[in-house]
Amino acid sequence: MKIKIERKEKPIKQKKTPTIKVGTHQKLTTTLWAILILSIVFGVYKNFTAIDQHTTHETKIIEQKLVDTNKVESFVESFSKEYFSWQQSQDLQDKRFERLKNYLTENLQQLNTEMVRSDIPTNSIVNSFQVWSVTQNNENTYDVLFTVGQQITEGENTKNIDSTYSVSVYVDEAGNLVIIKNPTINNKPQKASYEPILSDNDGTVDANTTEEINSFLDTFFKLYPTATEKELTYYVSNQALDVINKDYVFVELVNPVYTQADNQVTATVTVKYLNKETKVTQLSQFELTLQKNDNWKIIH
Known part of the structure; x- marks a missing residue:
């Protein structure tokens, strides 16, 4: 008796083909591109902003405040006519000194008590006055450069002299003025050596x-x-x-x-x-x- 044994064949398992989930990958790629584009845009913006700020800094115009110095000039001129004029008479010298108190600080009044000696042999009259410059040192102080012309008389002799000085003037908040530096010898501006180039016919006009x-x-x-x-x-x-x-x-x-x-x-x-x-x-x-x-x- 034959026994027949039948073998059942095992089914062959098929390997699954790898798949890529397109949806998830596309979202990641889009996100990366968005980040890159935003980085570029931000960089360009910062660059232009930096250029604009730099340009603004370089072209900034500082407005200069126009200062009216007429009051300072007039004060110095009035002071100079008193200061550089004197007479031999003691009585006139005393009156001159009293008038100078209207211009000088107390310290400068004391400093100038012996400017004109009681036995001085000359008389002086101011016959010209010219301001060369007024420079503002700070909010309240001005330096004035000026030339004063004097007619000096000694006995029968008379001569005219010009001298250049600088003084400092203080102006308070109310507009009052005072001389805070005594007339100090200085240099008169001189003629410049500049000569402009003269024009000449260039043949363009027949x-x-x-x-x-x-x-x-x-x-x-x-x-x-x-x-x-x-x-x-x-x-x-x-x-x-x-x-x-x-x-x-x-x-x-x-x-x-x-x-x-x-x-x-x-x-x-x-x-x-x-x-x-x-x-x-x-x-x-x-x-x-x-x-x-x-x-x-x-x-x-």
């Missing part, structure tokens, strides 16, 4: 145009001293020159120089007049911009 402009300016400057505002409008635009109403006689143009750029001509010219009131020659220097439409006109 001979015919030069003749036209010479004729125009000759005519204009003959009329200019007495021209009314209405008459000026025929020769001048944009109120380039004002009415002067003077009794001058035109003589000539001196060394006119013309240069042209586009349709405009720059005229640098000295105009010689005879002043009928003073009888002197008046030499006026002009730098004008001319333009020709139908006729030549001064536009600046």
